[in-house]
Amino acid sequence: MVLFKKSKPRQEEVLDVGGKARLNSKDFKQALPGIRVISEEDPDYERSRQIQNTRFNYKPFYIVKCQNKDDVVKTIKLCQRENKSVRICSGGHQHEGMCSADNVVVIDLSCMREISVCKDSCTAWIEPGSQLQYVYQELEADDFTLPGGGGDTVNIGGLVQGGGWGMLARAGGLTCDSLQEVKLVTATGKPIRVTQDNQYQDLFWGIKGGGGGNFGVIIQYKFQLMKHQDAQLISISYTSDKDKILITKLLECYLNELPIFDDNITSFARVSHYNAQKQESGLTLTMRFNCFGRDNIIYNKVRDFFEKLSDLKQKAGSHHQLEWENLDTQQEIRDADLLINSSVALPHKVSSAFPKGNITKLSQKIIDFVYKQKNFNKAATYLSIHSLGGKIKKISADSSSFFYRDKEFLLQFQAWWQQPNDEQSGDYINWVRNFRQELDNAGCIEGAFINFPDQTIVEPSGDEKADKIKLLKYYYGDNLDRLREIKAKYDPHNFFSFGMSIPPK
Numbered sequence: 473m474v475l476f477k478k479s480k481p482r483q484e485e486v487l488d489v490g491g492k493a494r495l496n497s498k499d500f501k502q503a504l505p506g507i508r509v510i511s512e513e514d515p516d517y518e519r520s521r522q523i524q525n526t527r528f529n530y531k532p533f534y535i536v537k538c539q540n541k542d543d544v545v546k547t548i549k550l551c552q553r554e555n556k557s558v559r560i561c562s563g564g565h566q567h568e569g570m571c572s573a574d575n576v577v578v579i580d581l582s583c584m585r586e587i588s589v590c591k592d593s594c595t596a597w598i599e600p601g602s603q604l605q606y607v608y609q610e611l612e613a614d615d616f617t618l619p620g621g622g623g624d625t626v627n628i629g630g631l632v633q634g635g636g637w638g639m640l641a642r643a644g645g646l647t648c649d650s651l652q653e654v655k656l657v658t659a660t661g662k663p664i665r666v667t668q669d670n671q672y673q674d675l676f677w678g679i680k681g682g683g684g685g686n687f688g689v690i691i692q693y694k695f696q697l698m699k700h701q702d703a704q705l706i707s708i709s710y711t712s713d714k715d716k717i718l719i720t721k722l723l724e725c726y727l728n729e730l731p732i733f734d735d736n737i738t739s740f741a742r743v744s745h746y747n748a749q750k751q752e753s754g755l756t757l758t759m760r761f762n763c764f765g766r767d768n769i770i771y772n773k774v775r776d777f778f779e780k781l782s783d784l785k786q787k788a789g790s791h792h793q794l795e796w797e798n799l800d801t802q803q804e805i806r807d808a809d810l811l812i813n814s815s816v817a818l819p820h821k822v823s824s825a826f827p828k829g830n831i832t833k834l835s836q837k838i839i840d841f842v843y844k845q846k847n848f849n850k851a852a853t854y855l856s857i858h859s860l861g862g863k864i865k866k867i868s869a870d871s872s873s874f875f876y877r878d879k880e881f882l883l884q885f886q887a888w889w890q891q892p893n894d895e896q897s898g899d900y901i902n903w904v905r906n907f908r909q910e911l912d913n914a915g916c917i918e919g920a921f922i923n924f925p926d927q928t929i930v931e932p933s934g935d936e937k938a939d940k941i942k943l944l945k946y947y948y949g950d951n952l953d954r955l956r957e958i959k960a961k962y963d964p965h966n967f968f969s970f971g972m973s974i975p976p977k
């Protein structure tokens with residue numbers, strides 16, 4: 473018999489959502505006996521309606537705090553019967569706020585966070601409300617790990633469906649690549665088990681990269697686990713406003729090196745006009761490396777790369793310091809080397825793209841933009857570059873709906889600020905938009921990553937339907953047609969519908 477060791481569910485951490493109370497809220501609550509339903513008149517409504525991106529201030533009618541499968545089934549059936557729009561929310565991190573909306577019912581899974589590990593089969597069942605930091609802790613206690621996401625506060629619920637990129641991506645693949653099975657409640661309220669081999673194999677393919685919230689409410693994920701290994705963490709950085717050409721060369725060298733790094737090295741880089749460690753302005757390139765395992769050969773490969781960068785610096789005659797730092801904790805590697813702590817709820821805007829064509833040109837365009845725009849006083853604006861390749865590339869392209877498996881890295885344009893009513897908010901958002909646009913105009917990028925979504929990539933043409941298809945093509949490429957067919961099969965009436973959801977074919 474296979475035994476799963478269950479972790480104790482954690483104290484409830486409240487998620488957030490909001491809205492106008494409806495006249496019949498008493499009836500709605502009574503129709504879901506034993507389930508906690510929060511509406512405008514409840515004291516914890518304000519706290520419960522807040523999502524991670526405080527640029528959005530949605531007020532849903534109800535937030536239904538589901539504890540288990542039955543709660544989800546009852547809520548879906550009631551909303552179907554009463555013709556109510558729903559949104560699904562696990563951790564509320566969706567960058568465009570699509571886990572909530574005005575005047576909807578939010579199916580809130582943040583209380584469902586059980587993690588059950590089976591040592592014999594090296595697998596774990598994980599509920600969608602589990603935050604990554606606790607997932608890693610629980611798994612590590614049994615000497616396992618999972619290629620999850622970089623952000624500790626992100627929840628498994630949405631992360632997996634968007635693919636899931638983290639600091640083990642090259643060693644272990646995307647998060648969705650470790651998925652073995654899913655328990656899901658369909659749009660009609662039917663609980664099903666979805667695997668690679670059963671009658672729902674098309675749905676399994678769709679869930680692995682097709683983006684959160686399209687096909688049903690996922691109540692449990694089963695993952696194949698990796699053996700945990702200590703990692704060696706390294707940061708290399710360079711700041712100087714005088715050395716634009718040199719920094720362009722350093723970035724180009726990094727981007728060219730990405731495909732040939734050992735698979736056990738996953739890294740990301742940041743290009744910004746601010747060095748948070750030194751708290752000084754200036755063109756900054758930071759590269760952080762996660763070397764999975766304590767193998768000196770792997771560590772020395774990063775050392776060799778550092779020497780290469782040092783040679784470039786030497787040749788350019790620069791006297792600025794190329795900084796090498798051994799970091800102690802994963803937290804340090806994840807911490808933004810910038811103004812703002814993005815693990816708390818803050819207003820922000822992100823966008824994303826994959827590289828296309830010439831790396832020299834891309835490097836120049838990136839550095840030119842960041843140098844020209846400088847930084848804002850009250851916002852952190854930067855470009856992150858996430859390494860792909862390694863195992864991601866080795867997994868067959870048709871095993872999941874993640875379309876960009878052959879890419880070596882992923883670009884994320886980011887702007888984070890403190891106050892939703894900051895009068896410069898529009899400028900920060902434009903920084904993200906203009907940056908992406910400039911790279912696009914130069915022919916240096918293509919596509920986008922659904923976990924870093926931006927619903928404004930496509931200029932409105934007046935034909936909303938056509939614009940939406942055009943937008944979704946960025947995220948799903950040639951897989952969009954198949955995803956639409958799957959949507960038509962499992963949710964033909966488009967019950968799970970939101971701004972960037974996949975329309976049925």
Ligand SMILES: Cc1cc2nc3c(=O)[nH]c(=O)nc-3n(C[C@H](O)[C@H](O)[C@H](O)COP(=O)(O)OP(=O)(O)OC[C@H]3O[C@@H](n4cnc5c(N)ncnc54)[C@H](O)[C@@H]3O)c2cc1C
Pocket residue numbers: 524559560561562563564565566567570571581600620621622623624625626627628629630631633634635636637638683684685686688689690691814815923924
């Ligand atoms: C601070 C921060 C750091 C991040 N870091 C990373 C990173 O390192 N790597 C990465 O890949 N992404 C990262 N992301 C993006 C993140 O992975 C996605 O936003 C992800 O969708 C968040 O999942 P969630 O459950 O927390 O969010 P939610 O907003 O609750 O869900 C995201 C989407 O999935 C749907 N959904 C949620 N739960 C379910 C469910 N159980 N069943 C069906 N649909 C569901 C929602 O409707 C929504 O559309 C980060 C985001 C933030 C804000």
